[in-house]
Amino acid sequence: MRALPKPLVLAGFMTMLFLYVPVIILIGLSFNASAMGVTWKGFSIQWYEKLLADPSIMDATINSLIIAVLSTFFSLLLGLGLAIGMEKWRKGHASWMNILILLPLVIPEILMGVALLMVFVFLQVPLGFGSIVIGHMVFNLPLTVVILRARLRKFDPIWEDAARDLGASSWNVLTHITVPMLRPAIVGAALLSFTVSLDDFVVTFFVAGPGSTTLPLKVFSMIKTGLTPEVNALSAIMVVVSMACVGLSWLFQSQAYSFSIKHDSSS
Amino acid sequence: MSSILVLKDVVKTHGQVVAVNHVSLTIERGEFFSILGPSGSGKSTLLRVIAGLDIPDSGTITIQERIVNADPPHARPVNMVFQQYALFPHMTVFDNIAFGLKMQRQTQPCIRAAVEEMATLVRLEGKLQRFPEQLSGGEQQRVALGRALVNRPVVLLLDEPLAALDQQLRQDMQAELKHIQEEVNTTFVCVTHQQDEALLVSDRIGVMAAGKLLQVGTPQEIYEQPVSSTVAKFIGLSNSFSGMITRTKSGICWIEQEHFPLMMARCPKGLVAGPVFVVVRPEHIHISVDQPCNDYENTLSAVVHDVAYHGHEVFYYFCLANDSIWTARVPRAEVPTPSLVVGQSLFLQWAAHEGFALSD
Numbered sequence A: 001m002r003a004l005p006k007p008l009v010l011a012g013f014m015t016m017l018f019l020y021v022p023v024i025i026l027i028g029l030s031f032n033a034s035a036m037g038v039t040w041k042g043f044s045i046q047w048y049e050k051l052l053a054d055p056s057i058m059d060a061t062i063n064s065l066i067i068a069v070l071s072t073f074f075s076l077l078l079g080l081g082l083a084i085g086m087e088k089w090r091k092g093h094a095s096w097m098n099i100l101i102l103l104p105l106v107i108p109e110i111l112m113g114v115a116l117l118m119v120f121v122f123l124q125v126p127l128g129f130g131s132i133v134i135g136h137m138v139f140n141l142p143l144t145v146v147i148l149r150a151r152l153r154k155f156d157p158i159w160e161d162a163a164r165d166l167g168a169s170s171w172n173v174l175t176h177i178t179v180p181m182l183r184p185a186i187v188g189a190a191l192l193s194f195t196v197s198l199d200d201f202v203v204t205f206f207v208a209g210p211g212s213t214t215l216p217l218k219v220f221s222m223i224k225t226g227l228t229p230e231v232n233a234l235s236a237i238m239v240v241v242s243m244a245c246v247g248l249s250w251l252f253q254s255q256a257y258s259f260s261i262k263h264d265s266s267s
Numbered sequence B: 001m002s003s004i005l006v007l008k009d010v011v012k013t014h015g016q017v018v019a020v021n022h023v024s025l026t027i028e029r030g031e032f033f034s035i036l037g038p039s040g041s042g043k044s045t046l047l048r049v050i051a052g053l054d055i056p057d058s059g060t061i062t063i064q065e066r067i068v069n070a071d072p073p074h075a076r077p078v079n080m081v082f083q084q085y086a087l088f089p090h091m092t093v094f095d096n097i098a099f100g101l102k103m104q105r106q107t108q109p110c111i112r113a114a115v116e117e118m119a120t121l122v123r124l125e126g127k128l129q130r131f132p133e134q135l136s137g138g139e140q141q142r143v144a145l146g147r148a149l150v151n152r153p154v155v156l157l158l159d160e161p162l163a164a165l166d167q168q169l170r171q172d173m174q175a176e177l178k179h180i181q182e183e184v185n186t187t188f189v190c191v192t193h194q195q196d197e198a199l200l201v202s203d204r205i206g207v208m209a210a211g212k213l214l215q216v217g218t219p220q221e222i223y224e225q226p227v228s229s230t231v232a233k234f235i236g237l238s239n240s241f242s243g244m245i246t247r248t249k250s251g252i253c254w255i256e257q258e259h260f261p262l263m264m265a266r267c268p269k270g271l272v273a274g275p276v277f278v279v280v281r282p283e284h285i286h287i288s289v290d291q292p293c294n295d296y297e298n299t300l301s302a303v304v305h306d307v308a309y310h311g312h313e314v315f316y317y318f319c320l321a322n323d324s325i326w327t328a329r330v331p332r333a334e335v336p337t338p339s340l341v342v343g344q345s346l347f348l349q350w351a352a353h354e355g356f357a358l359s360d
Ligand SMILES: Nc1ncnc2c1ncn2[C@@H]1O[C@H](COP(=O)(O)OP(=O)(O)O)[C@@H](O)[C@H]1O
Pocket: B014, B015, B017, B018, B019, B037, B038, B039, B040, B041, B042, B043, B044, B045, B046
């Protein structure tokens, strides 16, 4: 491989710096002993200790996790059916479905939040866990379908034929062939959905109700009373967890079959 | 004993293409039956229709006296070895072979015993924990074979099982396939586009072209009495020419061809006049170096074009007056002396009953 010219390397480095400096500063300050602003007064983990001791933050964390797990689970369930169906009947209505399914990803989130709120109020759906889970599915479902379909496109229908020929019913083909072969994409989609749900603020802000405060909402309400080091600590944790999830998701999707599902010999 | 597989008037279209065109076929228990035809002639589609993977437009499929048209693939007592093998990449060799038995909900010990027995038959012992991508082409082929056979199908369907293998491996596998078929005593229906493969291992052959089954018979019948010029051309290695019948008498006809003298050949009953296609097998061509001999009715002048040595035989290629190339196959012991040289002029001869005319 040819070495890149020095100015290009520098430009790339500066770009990465531009992207990550805020995050790095945030994480750094979360270990600052000082309670005030940006002056460094030595290393300390006191803010993390304080955070763990705060019951309202623990509640928000649990809420966030429950909502992320549920919206991921239902998105996967519906997304799997949708993706397989769209791939199988590609010649039929799939082309306009293709566009329709992607639309929620590009509609401004604030509009989506307002619209969802109006729908819930109109249908008299109580605001709370249910409404947030549904709200998150509006972006998690398209995300899941896109990832699963990318994988399905590489799927050779001859495997299904072979399985049917060897005595597998439609259900067995799904559970023994299609889903196991999609596993890297399923895990990847799940991790990504989980992260997006965990981090979502705008839609959640509109459709949340009493007792369903999520972590981003909690951070927002803490900021309203001033920028405390606890917020830094909480944000730092969220950043690390999110980045880990996205990294894992990417790893699963880019892995070869043999690598990711080798342990799957259930004999 | 009744026939194991009967197809009656089966038609299958893919959009505008008639992939299988009114095929009727009867296959007997324990047969090694080959379906021979050029690429695109509908062989794979025919197998898929038998397996239930494609639904025929019309016609009936009877397996062991039961009409299976309405049965889904997993309910039919046949199994298929796919052209591309279609091994499950996420399962070990063991799990690939065990798949059918698992679907039948057999017990673990039963499955293990059956898979191990099958691994011995298809020579995959010690490779059961590998994944398909860790195997050679020949080994993958044997996994595909074992995976189908372990279910003890009434009929095993093989779609060009040897096509993806290299020449040497193909010859070995060909013999092994026949050996395995005798061992398990199962009916094999094997699709191929290679005539030598079909002629060697089959009990009977069906020749297919453009969706139609043109002829069914033993390899010898197909080779010696092709019913049409298409079959003759496809069976290969034939010396042939087109001409017009001028006269027939007691099974022999006289044929006119613009570049040749009047020829005589065997002629089927119905053929009395009009265009014909005449075939002479390479082993029936006699070479006369100096002057034509009177024992043969037909004589053509020819020029030696090429010579090829194949083990016990020598193949001579000749250029004829109409610019076509003919082949003569001569056993080593009967090679003319002094040996023929390229460019040499001589005569090719054959008896009237050694050539045969087919409707063109
Ligand atoms: N799924 C399909 N859709 C459309 N046409 C097909 C399909 N499968 C096969 N065909 C057509 O049917 C004909 C027979 O194909 P096939 O059975 O695969 O032939 P073979 O196995 O002898 O090469 C070909 O013309 C092929 O293009």
